[in-house]
Amino acid sequence: MTCSSLSFEWPDGTPVFDGLDLTVGPGRTGLIGLNGCGKSTLLKLIAGELRPLDGRTAVTGTVGYLPQGIALDSTAAALRVDQVLGIADTRAALHAIEAGEATEANFAAVGDDWDVEERAHAALDRLGLGRIGLDRTVGDLSGGESVLLRMAALLLARPDVLLLDEPTNNLDLRARRRLYSAVDSWSGVMVVVSHDRELLERVDQIAELREGEVRWYGGNFTAYEQFVAAEQTAAERMVRVAEADVQRQKRELAESHMKSARRQRYGKKMEENGRVPPIVAGNRKRSAQESAGKHRTLHTERLAEARERLDQAVEAVRDDDAIRIELPATAVPTGRRVLTLSKLELAHAGGVRAVPGELDLRGPERIALVGRNGSGKTTLLRTIAGLLEPVAGEAVTHVPARFLPQRLDLLDDGLSVVDNVAQFAPEATNNRIRARLAHFLFRGARAEQPVGTLSGGERFRATLAALLLADPAPQLLMLDEPTNNLDLASVGQLTDALESYEGALVVASHDVPFLESIGITRWLLLDGGLRPTTAEDVRASLWDA
Template identity: 55%
Template sequence: MAQSPTSVSLSDVTFVWPDGSPVVAELDAVIGVGRTGLVGLNGTGKSTLLKLVAGELQPTSGSVTARGVVAYLPQDLTLDSSVRVDTVLGIAHIRRALARIESGTGTDADFDTVGAAWDIEERAVSTLHRLGLRRIVSGAADLDRSVGELSGGETTLLGLTAQLLRDPDVLLLDEPTNNLDSDSRALLAAAIRQFAGTVVVVSHDRDLLESMDAIAELRDGRLRTFTGTFTTYRNAIEAEQEAARAAVRDARSDIRKQSRELVEARIKLDRRARYGRKMQENKREPKIVMGMRKRAAEESAGKLRGNHIEKLDDAKQTLSQAQESVRDDREIRVDLPDTAVFPGQQVIVLPETRLRSGQTVELTATGPERIALIGRNGIGKTTLLDEIVRRGAKVPFALLPQRLDIFDDTTSVAANVAAAAPHASAEQIRAGLARFLFRGSEADAPVSELSGGERLRAALAMLLAADPPPRLLMLDEPTNNLDLPSLDHLVQALRGFRGALIVVSHDERFLDDIGVTRRLVVDEKGLRDGDD
């Protein structure tokens, strides 16, 4: 799909954080009408780039231009539980003006506030229903409700509804599928497909990226756009990398060749030098002839030696350039503790328990089972994990919560891990953090300054440093905000974990990849086997 006309343009954009950390430098890019997936490693600046386009951040230099109304849904949308739905949707002031007009007390200011939005309540309810939020808002009267009952996924969909009600020309979405169940993901994908303007989506969701018209990769401060789906992008990158690896092999081979030829040239020159000295000693030629022969030999030797040295230097430079093209992306190294659980060993015994969401459930798990908890948003999966933590776990466990609210945000990453692992030395803590890409001064960064992906890495580091190490891992949406290389590595690590695993996730591909053997559906009636 041709990306034209241009909807977003960045001209010579540089952005540097107040502490001097650069994000992009002299960036030029254009994004046209259609669906563009924005990908890149954690910390490369994807969220920052969206904020620059949305106008929430201003570039240090250069200019950002977006045509029409820009709507932006941030990565982690947190809401005060007492806030009303219509306030989140940004329509509370319009509804109040409508109420005054309908009661006969409306003023000119009220008519100005309403403008052409006479059907705003109907549009809001219709959009909420289209995105699967009928449980929260069944009619206009429910717009008065507070959002305290919403799950993380429902909060995301409510935030998306608020942006869609603005009738934007450009829609910016930062990890919109985080916490969404499979039905909600399908509804979100449909909403993106139906959007007539420009959509830019930061996501690690491979299925969502597969529906894009183009993939834009942010890497080393540059933005490259690949027309086509995520598979097309991955194939193009892999072809580039294979060519780069071949170039490295050829360059190394050339260095070996040039090194051999330089050695051979030196041997040849040494032989000539010995012959010249022998002739001079024997004085078989006139002195003037021997002098001329010596000067000619020295010039020839200098040229020969210089030619081979120059070729060797060129080969080394070619190797250096080829190596720069080969990607060596940093990945987390999740060295999960060796915490074997044996067949028949009880790891979860949760007696009949009534959840806050109303259902009565009970659960028993033995041995190194791999259990997936699935079900729609807000049905009680996280609540069930909380009950297992409170009274159901029979072995040492660790819980990765969905909201990653396990930190003291006022202290550093290293300080948080040290608090979770008082038995560990400073060197052990630093070594553990390095495996999660917090090296040197990065480990001293305040938790409050971490991005979503960085926060997840720090949380994993905390959990796995605990004493005793967990023999039951409970993960609530662990793939949220994780870049694709790190996601692949997390899958490999979890596949090698010898303990028990219980995962809340809506990512079916991830569940298959980590070898889930039992799926349990949480619904209004309780807990049932997913194969029933």
């Protein structure tokens, strides 16, 4: 698969690629990069979903493409499973032949694909969908099942090149496990865009899209991190060496100016005292000026070269800034009651779902809320946040609480980042808000950007800043699938922010590595109730194929 001198821009003139060259060979490639760098756009160009402004893409063989955020409209929801799998016509012809309609058209429709149903069932079963049946309507499936169904269609079609764009978004742990297995067994060319570390550990190579260019790293994501860390250590060392060289060249240039000035003062004094004839003094003066000029030129050139080396060294250092904040007002004393759940019954999926048992959250605990899609995690968090009324029982928060939903719809798109945060902290001065926003990487003009113009990662940071800087400061923070649609740098920034947070956390997520990175103190499985579990049990039981 190749891209040659590929250029693309959006209708408003925003450039994405300018002369991109890329060649992808056999194996599984993880395509990573910051939000907004063009990863999804590149896959769409390769898949033929978009047309390049210039250049070309070429693929040897057939292409299968799984886009990000598959949505079911009313038409798609009415399709049968066999139609989505692309085998409906073949299957109908096969059944007709079995019923005695041995026509030439039916034999042509079947071709050599006499085992199509067996292969379809095998593909579905491989992804945990064996129970759904080929005649079932797609609208009856969950969002995660619809993603897996489209993955099954691709596996059944056996394309030469498989393009996957964030395939594990919104999949629960069990569904992710099925998809991981499919990726592990893929033997053709695969390019997968993902922020899912577990998935990226399964690739053969990493391609990082950065500033319109692709750089290759052999091995999985861990190998990539190790290489980049070593590379950055060397780059930072080169910056220090280059900075020292610039300072040395500045000193030498200053010393050259001082020596020249001393010689000029000495020559002038000798001439004034009559110790040197005027013609000799003039010759010496001209000679000194020429020598001083050469020295100044030499040292100026050396300084310019040193500054250029410094600029090059600085460019080699990545600017993926980390969030560094202090939030003492969010601190919760050990033992202080934060949240109480008692005999809850929740309105969920058109019915009532009980959450039996008691939950007493005290102090700065960090709770991971895990469970399959549809188990009620979002409903429970929205009920605790006061956005939904329980059918029975109670959910009582004893400290100021804030909720970060999956959709990130808390901010006003028409207002700037500063003005949005001001709405959450009306007593804070503009200068104080700006100073605090700088720690969330919104400095200067960036803080004035309308929220509607922000990238996904920037919008997440702005929303997180608004919640954490709110008045009163939240001592209980609830997050619903916070890493969905975040690039790896943004996930790192979120982890940095939560390291500074001193209150209690309740996080619903399928991203086990992320949960482990934020210091979870208690794991709860929502499965007909709230049951204590562990990270090891989550991996062993929920991921069991």
